[in-house]
Amino acid sequence: MIANEKTDQRYQVLDRPPRRISELFLRWESILVLLLIAVVVFNTFISPYFLDLYNLADATYNFSEKALIALPMALLILVREIDLSVGAIIAVAALAIGLMGDLGYGPAVLFVTGMLVGLACGMVNGFLVTSTGVPSIVITIGTMSLFRGIAQVTVGDQALTTYPQGYLDLGQTYAIAMPPIPLSFLLFIVIAIAFGFFLHGTSTGRRLFAIGSNPVAAEFSGIRVNRLRFALFTLSGLFAGLGASLLVARIGVMRPNIGLGWELDIITMVILGGVSIAGGIGSIPGVVLSVFVLGLATFGLSLLNVPGIVINVLIGGLLIVTIAAPIIVRRVINRPA
Amino acid sequence: MSILLRYREFVLALIIVLMVFGIGLYAPAFVTQDSLIGVLNDTSFLFMMALAQMLVILTRGIDLSVAANLALTGMIVGMLNEVFPDLSPALYILAALMCGAILGFANGILISWLKIPAIVVTLGTLAIYRGSIVLIAGGKQVNASEMSSTFAGFPKIEFFGLNSVFWIAVLIACMIGLILTKSRLGRGLYAVGGNPVAARYCGIDQARAELFVYTVAGAVAGLSGYLWVARYGVAYSEIALGYELTVIAACVIGGVSIGGGVGTVTGTLLGALFIGIIVNSLPVMQVSPFWQMAISGAVILAAVVINARAETRPDKLILPEARRAAARGRI
Numbered sequence: 001m002i003a004n005e006k007t008d009q010r011y012q013v014l015d016r017p018p019r020r021i022s023e024l025f026l027r028w029e030s031i032l033v034l035l036l037i038a039v040v041v042f043n044t045f046i047s048p049y050f051l052d053l054y055n056l057a058d059a060t061y062n063f064s065e066k067a068l069i070a071l072p073m074a075l076l077i078l079v080r081e082i083d084l085s086v087g088a089i090i091a092v093a094a095l096a097i098g099l100m101g102d103l104g105y106g107p108a109v110l111f112v113t114g115m116l117v118g119l120a121c122g123m124v125n126g127f128l129v130t131s132t133g134v135p136s137i138v139i140t141i142g143t144m145s146l147f148r149g150i151a152q153v154t155v156g157d158q159a160l161t162t163y164p165q166g167y168l169d170l171g172q173t174y175a176i177a178m179p180p181i182p183l184s185f186l187l188f189i190v191i192a193i194a195f196g197f198f199l200h201g202t203s204t205g206r207r208l209f210a211i212g213s214n215p216v217a218a219e220f221s222g223i224r225v226n227r228l229r230f231a232l233f234t235l236s237g238l239f240a241g242l243g244a245s246l247l248v249a250r251i252g253v254m255r256p257n258i259g260l261g262w263e264l265d266i267i268t269m270v271i272l273g274g275v276s277i278a279g280g281i282g283s284i285p286g287v288v289l290s291v292f293v294l295g296l297a298t299f300g301l302s303l304l305n306v307p308g309i310v311i312n313v314l315i316g317g318l319l320i321v322t323i324a325a326p327i328i329v330r331r332v333i334n335r336p337a
Numbered sequence: 338m339s340i341l342l343r344y345r346e347f348v349l350a351l352i353i354v355l356m357v358f359g360i361g362l363y364a365p366a367f368v369t370q371d372s373l374i375g376v377l378n379d380t381s382f383l384f385m386m387a388l389a390q391m392l393v394i395l396t397r398g399i400d401l402s403v404a405a406n407l408a409l410t411g412m413i414v415g416m417l418n419e420v421f422p423d424l425s426p427a428l429y430i431l432a433a434l435m436c437g438a439i440l441g442f443a444n445g446i447l448i449s450w451l452k453i454p455a456i457v458v459t460l461g462t463l464a465i466y467r468g469s470i471v472l473i474a475g476g477k478q479v480n481a482s483e484m485s486s487t488f489a490g491f492p493k494i495e496f497f498g499l500n501s502v503f504w505i506a507v508l509i510a511c512m513i514g515l516i517l518t519k520s521r522l523g524r525g526l527y528a529v530g531g532n533p534v535a536a537r538y539c540g541i542d543q544a545r546a547e548l549f550v551y552t553v554a555g556a557v558a559g560l561s562g563y564l565w566v567a568r569y570g571v572a573y574s575e576i577a578l579g580y581e582l583t584v585i586a587a588c589v590i591g592g593v594s595i596g597g598g599v600g601t602v603t604g605t606l607l608g609a610l611f612i613g614i615i616v617n618s619l620p621v622m623q624v625s626p627f628w629q630m631a632i633s634g635a636v637i638l639a640a641v642v643i644n645a646r647a648e649t650r651p652d653k654l655i656l657p658e659a660r661r662a663a664a665r666g667r668i
Binding site for chain 2: 082128132134135137138139141142143144145146147148149150152153156256260261264267268271277278307309310311312313315316317319320323324327328
């Protein structure tokens with residue numbers, strides 16, 4: 001029985017030390033849960049309109065599309081890549097939806113068009129990154145200009161506004177009547193669960209962590225790193241296309257500046273969710289929690305008539321403070337006496 | 338000739354000359370002296386911002402907050418002008434440099450001392466600086482009619498037909514060139530970006546290098562803020578929106594490696610000039626300005642894809658044993 005022979009092992013793998021309660025509290029997700037509770041309690045006290053089922057349902061409109069794109073972005077950042085072109089992919093996908101709308105196609109065709117165009121854009125990103133080896137931040141800055149440029153050249157200062165009512169209903173009515181849940185939020189919840197299972201429950205998910213921790217070692221242990229990278233960029237494009245399908249249905253108009261600057265909001269969601277920009281660390285529950293923290297904080301502040309740009313200040317501050325605070329705390333604890 | 342072609346800067350300069358020549362064939366109005374001087378004047382902001390960004394990228398960092406810093410400092414200096422309309426331009430410049438440097442220093446502290454990734458810090462401060470404009474100005478804007486003549490006149494002063502913004506960019510280029518080639522601090526930036534671990538063993542202070550580059554990037558952004566507001570005659574929350582990506586694009590076209598440790602002043606200036614020529618030639622060629630973004634995107638991609646092949650060179654093996662082992666195929 002070879003498996004039982006332990007005497008001549010060269011290396012000894014230590015057992016994981018038992019978990020302690022204090023570690024549970026220092027986990028990133030725990031910090032986010034506390035933050036979420038604080039946001040809900042604060043908003044409930046400050047505004048009587050916050051804990052209203054229909055208000056909350058409408059609040060989800062403002063973050064669900066971004067949150068959907070944050071899921072593949074989390075996987076990309078986990079493997080040390082980034083996709084800055086998602087906002088521009090939304091513009092191209094929305095352009096295609098708008099043009100097909102002008103031609104008089106039905107709701108299903110419009111919805112699928114957005115997703116397919118997004119998929120194609122994602123494949124372009126994936127191909128450029130994997131074939132050249134250039135850092136994805138550079139490639140996607142380039143494709144960001146290119147994709148949004150295509151939308152600008154085609155539409156100029158016009159807008160595309162012809163859509164069938166059946167398509168607009170997808171974005172403007174509730175998918176489930178009671179409790180009221182919009183389609184975009186329903187999709188986010190279902191897909192987030194699928195992503196959570198994929199990342200934390202499958203061997204491919206484990207491979208993503210391996211790539212993020214050490215891409216070279218991952219390659220040498222037989223993981224097809226570039227194939228997975230390509231797949232993730234394609235996935236990110238597909239979800240940006242899905243976001244475009246939902247967004248155009250909701251607002252009923254396509255302009256070239258649609259989704260402008262969304263990439264930064266989405267990356268903020270992912271980073272606040274505890275995904276390390278250096279790769280190899282992160283979880284889907286963390287990202288989902290951070291989506292709710294950001295979404296509900298924004299909603300609560302806008303109930304108080306705080307202007308959007310001031311909300312951005314608070315969210316920027318929140319991002320830096322939540323990341324800096326644990327580092328400072330650890331420095332103080334570990335300071336040599 | 339073939340030796341010259343190995344220099345990225347030379348190839349880029351050649352492409353720029355060919356491009357100007359081609360545009361000149363199509364639209365002769367573009368290659369007149371006035372028009373070319375106009376290109377240099379218009380590109381001056383990009384020259385200095387790209388040079389400062391190059392310093393940051395050399396250390397493997399990135400500063401996404403420069404455009405927001407520009408807008409915030411521009412607003413602060415604009416409001417300073419409303420309170421003290423008769424200061425000399427030197428004092429406005431000093432105020433802009435100080436203000437920008439403080440904002441950049443804040444980035445530097447978070448990045449070098451707390452070791453938070455630069456992209457995270459500057460993403461956060463980007464939102465904070467942009468939003469602070471609305472907070473301090475209460476949503477209003479500063480218009481040209483509210484600016485004093487000394488304040489608004491400075492960027493329009495011309496020497497040899499080129500405005501003072503251009504000459505400031507030249508001054509900054511000389512200073513950064515000197516620092517990078519002649520000073521220990523400047524050589525250290527290449528070392529920190531090229532191989533941080535080796536740099537540390539050589540006794541180079543990475544934290545100090547990072548603090549330096551983010552402060553300089555901030556100071557240059559702040560200075561650009563004053564000049565921008567005075568030149569275009571308006572300060573509000575959305576000036577130079579998204580400009581940080583144009584600045585980074587100029588660096589990338591100019592051959593600055595986002596992986597750190599590679600980049601020159603000449604290359605960066607040429608990269609900025611490249612973008613400046615595209616932006617300025619489109620109206621002359623009667624191409625819709627909506628093409629600008631698509632073209633610069635395509636150019637960035639072409640530039641990085643062509644550069645990608647040049648950058649994949651193997652590490653040098655120094656020890657003779659290692660070289661022998663490599664020859665036997667063991668490494």
